[in-house]
Amino acid sequence: MKTNENRTPATAPAKTPVHKADTLAVKDGETPWTAAELAELRAELEADVLHLRDEIKSAEKEIVGLLRDGGDGAGNDQADVGSTTLERDHEMSLANNARDMLDQDERALSRIEDGTYGVCESCGKAIGKGRLQAFPRATLCVSCKEREERR
Numbered sequence: 001m002k003t004n005e006n007r008t009p010a011t012a013p014a015k016t017p018v019h020k021a022d023t024l025a026v027k028d029g030e031t032p033w034t035a036a037e038l039a040e041l042r043a044e045l046e047a048d049v050l051h052l053r054d055e056i057k058s059a060e061k062e063i064v065g066l067l068r069d070g071g072d073g074a075g076n077d078q079a080d081v082g083s084t085t086l087e088r089d090h091e092m093s094l095a096n097n098a099r100d101m102l103d104q105d106e107r108a109l110s111r112i113e114d115g116t117y118g119v120c121e122s123c124g125k126a127i128g129k130g131r132l133q134a135f136p137r138a139t140l141c142v143s144c145k146e147r148e149e150r151r
Helices: 035-069 078-114 129-134 142-150
Strands: none
Touching: 035 078, 035 129
């Protein structure tokens, strides 16, 4: 029996195909996704991923600098230390928010790849093409999102 290491490219398992645009869920009355629309959406998500990674890297550098210089050392009065602490907390909040958005973007790209993009994770119905074009990270249809926000 051959192991994965011994496989030649001809016998290696094929990469999972990317789902076609017209197989993604849409609401009744909506036109199916076109390849161009999906490519545009994917490009937007991928660009956002790159931007967020840069933003996170920048925020982490800023946090390291604030932690290094933010000690209660000579020449720093309480106001300076408090200001530095506030800046550090702000940078941490920005970095955490960027990480959350990055996770959402990567999840959306993954859902496009596995063909579940556009399906509400709560009720299983179509989210709606218009909603996804406006907010590509959406994982819930409007009614499920409204229900979630009322809680």
